[in-house]
Amino acid sequence: MSSVIPVVVKRVEDRGGAEREEGIWRVVPQGRLDARTVSALESALESALSQSPRLVVDMSEVPYISSGGLRALMAARRRARAQGGDLRLCGLNERVEEIFDLIGFAALFPIFGSLEEAVESFRQEG
Amino acid sequence: MERSLTVPARFTELAHIAEFIAQAGREAGLDERTLFHVQMAVDEACSNIIEHAYGGESDERIRLSWHCEGEKFVVTIQDWGEPFDPSAVPVPRLDVPLEEVPVGGLGLYIMRKLMDEVTFHFDEVEGNILRMVKRCPR
Numbered sequence: 362m363s364s365v366i367p368v369v370v371k372r373v374e375d376r377g378g379a380e381r382e383e384g385i386w387r388v389v390p391q392g393r394l395d396a397r398t399v400s401a402l403e404s405a406l407e408s409a410l411s412q413s414p415r416l417v418v419d420m421s422e423v424p425y426i427s428s429g430g431l432r433a434l435m436a437a438r439r440r441a442r443a444q445g446g447d448l449r450l451c452g453l454n455e456r457v458e459e460i461f462d463l464i465g466f467a468a469l470f471p472i473f474g475s476l477e478e479a480v481e482s483f484r485q486e487g
Numbered sequence: 488m489e490r491s492l493t494v495p496a497r498f499t500e501l502a503h504i505a506e507f508i509a510q511a512g513r514e515a516g517l518d519e520r521t522l523f524h525v526q527m528a529v530d531e532a533c534s535n536i537i538e539h540a541y542g543g544e545s546d547e548r549i550r551l552s553w554h555c556e557g558e559k560f561v562v563t564i565q566d567w568g569e570p571f572d573p574s575a576v577p578v579p580r581l582d583v584p585l586e587e588v589p590v591g592g593l594g595l596y597i598m599r600k601l602m603d604e605v606t607f608h609f610d611e612v613e614g615n616i617l618r619m620v621k622r623c624p625r
Binding site: 393395396397425427428429431432435436438439454458459460463464465466467468 | 596
C-alpha cells in the first residue's frame with residue numbers, strides 16, 4: 362500500500378530531575394487518519410509505547426480521523442494504562458473535537474488544548 | 488454536473504471519494520459542518536465495504552451517487568460484495584470504562600450518529616444498497 366502519512370515520534374525534553382526515567386513521548390500524526398493511513402499511526406504508537414507508557418498524541422495536524430484511527434488510539438490508551446501510564450490527546454481541531462463529543466469519544470480520553478498542558482498534566486503526577 | 492462516481496474497492500480511493508462528496512456538498516449548498524458529517528459517514532461506509540463486503544481491497548466496484556429531495560441531501564452507495572445485515576452488528580456502548588468498549592461496530596455507529604437516516608437494502612442483482620440522508624435546511 363502506497364499510503365503512509367508521516368507520524369513524528371519524539372521524546373519530550375526533560376525539565377529537571379522530576380521526570381520518570383522513561384519520560385513522556387509525543388506522537389504527531391501529520392495528515393488524514395483513515396483506513397488507508399491508520400497503519401502508520403498504529404506503528405508510531407507501538408514504537409512510542411515501547412519507549413514509555415506516557416504518551417501525548419498531538420492532533421493539531423490531523424484534519425480528519427475515521428473509526429479506524431479512533432480504534433488505534435483506544436487500543437494504545439488501553440496498553441499505556443496497562444503499563445502504568447496513560448495516553449492523552451491535545452490540539453484537536455474544531456471539527457474533530459465535535460466528532461469526539463458527538464459520538465461519545467470525548468469521555469474516553471483526557472483531552473487538552475495544547476501540548477504544553479498535556480505534558481504538564483503528566484509532570485504534575487511526578 | 489457529476490452526480491455519480493464509480494471506483495474500485497481500494498483504500499487509496501477514500502480521498503477521491505471524500506473530494507467527490509465535498510464537491511457534491513458545495514453544489515447542494517451544505518455548510519462546512521454538515522459536509523464534514525456526510526464525508527465521515529460516507530468514508531466509514533466505503534471502508535466497511537472494502538473491509539467486509541469485499542473482504543479486503545480488490546478491483547470490485549463501489550458506486551456512489553447523490554441527489555437532493557427538498558431539504559434532504561441523499562447519498563446512495565452500492566456494492567456487489569457479501570450481503571450486509573446491519574442487525575447482525577451489535578451497537579457499541581461507549582458509556583463504559585475504556586477497557587470494556589468493544590472494538591467492532593464503530594463505523595456503523597458513527598454513520599447512524601452523523602446522518603438522519605441510514606437504511607440498507609440487499610438485492611440479488613443490484614447488490615447492497617445503502618441510502619443515507621442528511622437534513623440540511625437552506
